[in-house]
Amino acid sequence: MSVTAAQGFQAAGIAAGIKENGNPDLALVVNTGPRRAAAGVFTANRVKAAPVLWSQQVLKAGELRAVVLNSGGANACTGPQGFQDTHATAEKAAEVLGVGAGEVAVASTGLIGVTLPMDRLLPGVEKAAAELSAHGGEKAAIAIKTTDTVHKTSVATRDGWTVGGMAKGAGMLAPGLATMLVVLTTDADLPADELDRALREATRTTFDRVDSDGCMSTNDTVLLLASGASGTTPGSEEFAEAVREVCADLGRQLIGDAEGASKDIRVEVVNAATEDDAVEVGRSIARNNLLKCALHGEDPNWGRVLSAIGTTSAAFEPDRLNVAINGVWVCRNGSVGEDRGLVDMRYREIVITADLAAGEASAVIWTNDLTADYVHENSAYSS
């Protein structure tokens, strides 16, 4: 289903030869209208890949006709040549689709610091355009994979309209977005500012709270395109909720497929003075390498949770902190609580609850354990 679940969209995914192994590596998503409203959210990294710089500019007009996505190369840290290559990609798509280059967003993923093989990429755009189909969503989702073991799609269907989407991302997941490319589509009829509001609110509490390894990418891109093909204009709240649902589902799939991970860890921070405090504490716990190793070893090492909380500026008193692991309150009032032997950690999902006893705000951050497989995958990635 993916990006073609909503009416008014076509997609394709093909092998252009960018990846040396011959796997699919180029996707095209086209909005056939009647509306072209669009919004985007991009990495907060100050070192931004060429396609991010391009797509940010394009989106200022609030309209998109198409998105070209490639795996097999991030086109980041590639200087003026990289920007020219992104521009040429948009021009090529514009030419074959009969639209303007300023209506085409570009997204790339793969190794940083390597220029793209344009002699293969540009013919690939033509080939993808020839294969565009209202059923091409799955193929598009497959073509944007890098080290992902599965492709990720999600759909939320409402009364008369739909939000669908695809995502890729399996490492370098971090706030300010994960290393991910996400394209969401809807056949709802909504203006760009409404899409922008819904998308920002959704990513703030979903993708921005997925923090697999604390590393922030140069390429993260989340786009939302609206065709208006359903002829329906949902209420703002209702629409925002559907977008959030799809983003949350895709975010959960990203964590479930994170490189080398053996555990999916839900960090719940409760009774914080503010939501910002809750997020800061959640991130600090999610990024603690020692804790992530302990959880990999199924060791309910709550001392490392407290140690991580103690590095934050959040409001709390050390002797009022409580921590539960999988529902067992192993730390009460900053000290030894229930028997840690009661904690059952055999399953893939682990829930850590940190009670700051400082207010009523809360937040959830998702992360993974740290494993030897993670080290292996990331030490061998480019060689």
Place this chain on the structure above:
Amino acid sequence: MSVTAAQGFQAAGIAAGIKENGNPDLALVVNTGPRRAAAGVFTANRVKAAPVLWSQQVLKAGELRAVVLNSGGANACTGPQGFQDTHATAEKAAEVLGVGAGEVAVASTGLIGVTLPMDRLLPGVEKAAAELSAHGGEKAAIAIKTTDTVHKTSVATRDGWTVGGMAKGAGMLAPGLATMLVVLTTDADLPADELDRALREATRTTFDRVDSDGCMSTNDTVLLLASGASGTTPGSEEFAEAVREVCADLGRQLIGDAEGASKDIRVEVVNAATEDDAVEVGRSIARNNLLKCALHGEDPNWGRVLSAIGTTSAAFEPDRLNVAINGVWVCRNGSVGEDRGLVDMRYREIVITADLAAGEASAVIWTNDLTADYVHENSAYSS
């Protein structure tokens, strides 16, 4: 040599039975005078172990007669009982040494969230006192080891006076100090405020810039005791330099023995607008798990360096960044530079130079690679 290199100090290291494997686990360092001036620097973690809370109080008077250190248990997150145990430890040392408990600092290291076996620790203090010797520095250094593979000592000898010290720490190394216990001694005759100034300045540019795994401990303690036994009062600058030399040497030994590490990584940030910018960028590079995996695999993945720099608030322009790995400028002006194939990464030490092209400030941060052995050691530590 260690803490007994300077005149006016005795030390001992014994096996009290705190560690179940029977290894040495209790050290005692005594200042025999004639002066008792002392200073200390402690973890910035807001969750502080009982011995840290105790020693901070004791040091307010600027004098110390003795330090009791134990491995085999951190006495952190142990509530009121933990504080009572630290108090009892100081009382016992005071009793056997014929001094006041308020002149005895305590430092502990080991697992968080477990109370100490006081029935073994207190007799251990008596046993250590009976073995005090002006040659006991090495044994004391051995008794404070946890997962350290070697004990760490250092000495700086000047004209008529000496600074010596010992350190333990092999994981959880991070700013706001590494997980370490350090005791420095000198026979120089200096008041507490002078010791404090020299110690803070030395730790700021040495231990505070050792960041093995980004995790900040609950127990970090660095103490400096001055006996005045040399009868010499060195100049402030000269003294500060000797303290810095010992701290830098011990810090380098900590990195060289970090858990599971196969590479020691020197991150040099140059041409920063301010020293704070240089430190922020250095830490961000030093904490990037993806980069640390790549360096483990001897992959000169400079894209991950840029990606880490991009997450900071330091002054720089992305297209003016330069990065060298082991002297090869693989990234020039934010893009591809010299051939990455020229980078020789066979040796244990790796130097990453990040040129921000934004000013004249610089800083060095030391870190390690991320390895499967690190994961293994830290997933099995408490089980």
